[in-house]
Amino acid sequence: MGDSVGVWGLRGARLPAAYAASGRRALRVTVVAAAGFYLFRYGLDRPVAATYALFTVVALGGLSRIPGTGRQRAAFMSRLLPVCWALVAVGTCLSVRTWSAVAGMLVIGFTLAFSAVGGPRWAGTAPGLQLLYILPSFPPYDPGSLGDRLIGTTTGLVLFAAAEALLFREPAPVPYRERTARAAMVAEGWAARLAGAPAALGDADVRAAQEAGQALRPLNVPEAERPAGPGARDRALTHTGLAVRTLLGRLVQLPAVRGNDTAPDVTDVLRAVGRLAGATAACLRAQASPAARQRELVEARARLSAVSAGPPSGGSLPPAVLRCHAAVLEVADAALVMGAAADLAVRGKHATVELPPGRFWYATVPAPLLWWHRAIGHAGRRSVFFQNAVRMALALTAVRLVAGVDTLPHGFWAMLATLTLTRTTLGETWSTIRLALAGTLAGALVSAGVLLLVGSDTAVYAVLLPVWMLCAFTLGPVRGVGWAQGLFTVLVALVFAQLAQPTWRLAEVRMLDVLVGSAIGAVFGVLAWPRGAHDELRHAAADLLRRAAEIVVATSASVAGGATAVPTGVPGHRSLERAVVLAESAYAQLQSEPTPLGGRGRGPQPPAVDWQATLIAGHHTLWGSARLLEPPCTSLGPAAAESAGVLGERVAGRMLLVSAALDPGDDTPAAATSLIDPALAGFTTEPADAPRRYYATVAWLNSLMTDLTRIARPPDRSTQA
Template sequence: MTRRFSRAGSAFPPLREFTRTVRAAIPQLRFSDPGLAALRSAARAAVVMPAVFAFADKVIGNPQTATFAAFGSFAMLVLVDFTGPIRSRFLAYLGLAAAGAVNIALGTLCSRNAWVAAAAMAVVGFAILFSGAINGYFAAAGTSALLTFILPVTISAPFSEVPARLEGWGLAAAAGICAHMLLWPTRPRAGLRRDAAKAAGALAEVLEAELGGDREAIPSREQVAREAVAGLRRSYLTAPHRPSGPIGPTAAAASLVDELDWLKSFLVPGPAFSSLALGREENVEALAATASVLQASAATLAGRDARPDFPRLDAARDAVAEYEIARISESPASLDDDVLGSALEPTFRIRAVSYSARQVAGYALVASGKPAPELDDLDVAGGDFAIRPARAAVKATERLATEHAGGGSVWLRNSLRGAAGLAVAVFIAQRTGLQHSFWVVLGTLSVLRSNALGTGWSVLTALAGTAVGILIGAGLVIAIGTHEAVLWGVLPAAVLLAAYAPRAISFAAGQAGFTVVLFILFNIIQPVGWRVGVVRIEDVAIGFAISLGVGLLFWPRGAAALLRENLAAAYGRSADYVVATTREIIDEADPGSSAALGQTAATALHRLDDAFRQYLAERSATSMNLEEVGGLVAGAARIRRAAQSLSVLGRMTGDDARLTRCGANLDDEIYALRSWYVTLGDSFLHSTAIPPPHIRDTQGRARLLECVRAAVSGDGANARSALVLLWANQHLDALWRLESHLGRLAAQASTPAEAEPA
């Protein structure tokens, strides 16, 4: 059996990567900066950073202030660029400025003793890196925040220097915030919301074609809808940080991805399914209300003023259910296989898409910052947030921290590895008395990867970039000599290169640009000529060696192994949740008794998302099977969403008696489904055979029908509970059909990709 998600191609991936990089170099220079966003950001840094440094160096005249003003400007202008609404970005920059001030004071306090400095680096490094799991802004600010501690803790100084250092950082932070807000400001990007609006609109157009009877337009609109939902899922999974803050808009935006994918699975299920039975007035009204709500959701996500008509949708959905209840109670003898299957399936799908559209609309409102009192209690985006936002934020943050406290969390592993590497680097730099010891730590930070191979390749590219930067910088210094005015004239161009290269060209080019900036800065502050380059390459080489050693020690296999573990866990926990919610429908269990399993399934899916992002980020990850692996990640989310829908369906019974005796006929099917999904997860984890779809329990299905027919005969008092059981069986049918799809994806994902020609 081939190993799941293996690295494809030659036996020496770095060589293949190098040849690929060389071939792609010229196209990258041309096309890797869409919209010139990287160029605008680099130009902003090239204008502001030299100006701040000049003011600190020439007007204030304190070397500590000048150093922290220069590197603080780099941290504020180059290493971070927050996105989102203007107010959120402004508050994020203010928060980074405050955190940086605390880090500088603490780092200076700890800088006089190597052991204390290393211990403080470990604690602060872990806290900064792990906080990224809680909020996307924390993750985006991680490198800048780390720099504000690395610099003071590695440049030893008495605590009396703190005011001068804070003065430099204050200048840098103030200038950086003003530049970000006023000088070529980043336009608020709502990429995920834009893609969600496109997907919601495309799904609404499918319904409108169904309602209009335009049979020729339906196939093309279904294809557009599939592509729009797939594009939304791809944007979500390939984002560097999962847009899932603990509460409110970010959590709602993340929930939209799963909800729209779930809605699509029922609205566009495939050619084998019948249309949505438009003949009855109840069905037509329900689909019309659903289309209207989806169009309003798309408008809301696109920034327009629209309000979904929830009362109309709820009334229409209830009317569909009441019609089915009346039909069952009035003519139980008609409950044959046709009703259980093809006749009941369209109304089941209508209920599913109408309820899912309601959820989409609620998430769209919250994601857009609008109140949504109509949200169901089940929704993760609502709850206490509208009433007690501070309390809800604390509770949700605690929950997220708990989610990532286990060994299966990418955030925990990355944070531990990063904290250990930085602490070791600080200790070695302090004990060896290197001339510019913070370069050792910066070298460690810049190339840490999730596995030893990725780190090793980063070391090669970083050293190559540093060497090129040294050649360029040394050439400039030799040519310029001691002409300080010329060095000041070259500095903006060097900053422009250092800020632009890593985003638009390559990691190695960024290392080269940063090295040139350091050459010029240190020859302005303390002229030492070309020898500063020799010191830098010695120090960063030590830092690279530390990062490689830490990668081998903490995570030699990288994210591929963790991805397999998290896939297995997500499928297993989501299947458990399906069993629990189905048992709530069958038994007299209290509604919500499955809540703990639901939270466990959500935790497993969050970890799976993060592991997949790490897998994508690794330089050794292949691009050949990413679509299939992404489909498997989405499949786990779909199972959990089925369990949530079953939980809501169980509430429809109300105070009516459960048909426990009838529901017992679903037991074998429920546990056969669970067994299949758990076995699928084990096949990822242990590279065993992918299981074929399980054999349906046809006898249990026949007994269920016979029992329901007997239960509703007479006065039809149990008709509502009977409908709930029959619709629950439809959910199980959908999960059985999903098995074939996931099996094909797993088989394709397990096939090693072909090596690219050299």
Template structure:
């Protein structure tokens, strides 16, 4: 969705004013064209080509970090401009490192393109290392002016912080569970209905990461972002659990055991404490001692009774575990004392890991050809390096425009590259005609360009968001004509050079895009989905072995499993797929449903492993017919998933295998062992979700993916690259 005129114009002014002040101060105040040029392009790089959002203090920190990184890149580019091949080699490394650093989350992605430009600008002749101090002065001047303008010139509105959204939901769930606990103490015949089921679920859906503004999503590799993401997932799961329990007890029957109602009430108190911590934003610990005592009392009660009573008790335990998880997770965000390692759930492993290791795990998780982050970094680095070689070998005038065109026009698939290149060339051609006319009419009269530049700059930076790429390229062509005509005498040939450079840069990007993963996310989402379904199959058999008390070799608790890694890779492939052009008239498979299914099954798997740890010694559990039946049924389900994965990888619509695999087993009665109850519930969920996958890939997604949640830890929401 394109922004309205008001926000686009305000942003254009916030970028144009510091750019113009820096340029005119350097050129006419200091009499130094180098300072002027670097001040202006620093503002363009970090203001126009970057997206920095969030509260004012966080934006200042982001700008300061970007200026510090930019100083390194400007220095590197200045020194490597000694030769074409040195500059191209540096471009290959810088292009990859900066693009791949986008795995660090939206804040890094927001400034990546701007940082690339801060190497591109100095890596071209003339080789003048003696001007490095002037270049760095321009960089600092532009950065300071941009920070000041961002803070005080037409300040942008600050969105409601994500923790505040989470606190609202936590309070809603706390009130709901309090009313539910009171209701559970009353016989069914006189029990009042607990209202607002739908409101709670809708609020929980609003907290899903995919519904948050992209730049505000807590997806960084650091402890605070990971903790916030885990807290949000736990609160959402608590909402689902409480509603499920309310619906379970809405029918006829005796009230559940009093310990169950106590457990629900304590869960609500803990969630209210989580809400207070989220609002305070400080190291306010959440007291979960009452909940721990209620869990222990509930476990010691060994609740007997009919199936409904047993299920209510299990649901209350699940709710309590989610509330406790939220209380532990929020400590990593607020700075409150963290739980001891021995008392930390495996999924909160990051609470006891240092920043360097957290970054390394994030970077390592995407070092696979299946990662679109890796693919995009390789594609962009090759495109920029080749463009630098072409510009140097052909000795193109204003060669950095070639790389700027490659950087701004290159897309993630060959089809998108072609579409963008056509629009960019059309806009540049129009701009070149206008620029040539201005240069011919104004000649060497510098005052014309001094007054023209502000008008063109404001119009250009507003036209891009409002009117699209062609308008932006047309405006930028006139802008650089008005800019460089003030640095040295210029003729209409400057517009011609600009057109040629954009054509060369765009063609290089299109050719590299056609040679390196040309199908982009459209191809990758299919292959990663197949890998994810195979991982589900492997985990189905392993989890069944765990629940059957068979000896299993498992990874260490804080090491991310294959299913979780492929779930994250699938999510990123889907996000890229959604940004690429779709064939006309083709709806295509519903990959979003597949993404949701894989994330949900990953969460279910993790929940069962947390609740029923694997036994690592041989002969840990005696064989029994029920356990053997569970493992045999899991093997049938796993085979169905592997057959579906083969069809997905080959581009075929999978067979309808869900009913076939479900017919091979019969669940145990509700009064059975809790681990086997969990196992049969897991297998039923696998079959239900396999049916959803088949319908989604056949073009009929069916009902939304709801329910199928385990009785333990919450799901990891889509768009949450929590890589371990």
């Protein structure tokens, strides 16, 4: 009972803010939609243009959820104008025949849904763009009216973009660049402290590192500020955030070394790291070049590497010193990646920092090829973006086929129901449909009553329309899908009553269309990946760990043999990068889906999993392997080579065990289907005369074991959002 009271109290506290935000948005939609509709319908007597002006605003303002401030949304919508023209024109031309309309719905429906791979803005706009294509795909089949359709679409979009930019401006959230700059400033202070008085950071510093890192997690960043696009600048900004988080983590774990003659070299590197972190923050905030500080750190790193990299001879350095050098060089590597990525994110092709080969492969790739690379990465049945696009395209195509063959009256409404009610999981789809049907029935009864009472007096409908539109777009998003469908049912009745002779049977048709559209959506929800991202994330995370295990074994063997490789050119690295991308997209979708009740999938169910730790393990595998395989490489002695190879095989073996526990197969042994504590012995072994490269390898493998331990540990709910 206490939990229930707490939830309702929290919900009650949030309701006023939700109503205020929804009301501001509804007022913008109402003012622009009513203005465009009345201008064309009554001022210019062009009902087709009036319809398209109104529904363009409804599509982009009511159905779409474009993240960002009003000005950001306005700028994005302005760039969409040619896309909207193309959708209306193609929909008009293909609608004259059922077979062409069905084929067009399949191709364009899939393309628009799959455009979500382009980032949150494209994902939020896709439903509205679907509506703009659906609208001309139904009667009247009149290509001659294309001019009026385009005029109405243009007027609605331009007016709504102006309203978004000028009316009810919202406070801008903290940009991702500023969040990253703040984290870099934290790293600057810590590096300076460690250089001045080498000592481990305290518990308060660890908590500060966690808070700074949490602020950069995508799920803690407003959607509009996430660098999730496929372009080089967005990729570089994401790279910067990962590098800063890695730098903070390594500074916290840095061991202290005192009383040895190599301390000045260590201190020089840490001071250079601090100065580069400050320059990175200045670059992100004021576009100042970090190139000079980058070169300074490269030189300091080279001096320290020269002290400890070669095989020891004569007076060899103690293992504790070599271990410290390895950790400090990893700190320097993370800082160098951070500075280079930040410069690329700010300046793009005009970056002033020399980029390390391989890690920033996307820096010189043209934007269309980067989009193609993103699309190809998700063009498979294991991508949740691909699954959602196939599900939606097939459902919309089926509705269009039924409407064309059976001449379903107002089939547009049936497709709109499919578009708005189909969800990523069957359970959520069924729950949504039940609420929607109840709301539509109530709305149909109200509509029938209004149409019977008012009759053909269009003046009454003209007065009621803006008032009802304001209520519908204010209450619907807050009260839920049932209210939204009921209010929208009355809204469309008020609109069409001003375009044609009204009849109470309009409400009956609306109810029938929603029933048909929701039923088809439910059928495809059953047939096409009905479990959403829950099971897909388990498979993606398991596949990620399997591919990471292969790289761990290959990298450890290369280190043991003194070999090098070009890391990003190795097929295993490319496949792991794709596995990380698929797992990240599945994890992001999982956050928007309801928690499943009861067991799911086959085999024993794992306990609660920290999925974020799985993703971080993938990144750590890629970055660590890239560092260890970069020349110059030092050969290991027999004892150190054997130790590195054995530790790599053990870590890879534990990755495979955790992978099997996340997604057990038919041939998985029963002993491997539980997440057990992956602590392993052997990381404290110190072979005689081991060079610094050995300790760098051990540190990398140890960090991977830490990630595996976090995966097996139940996640903290407070840090999962």
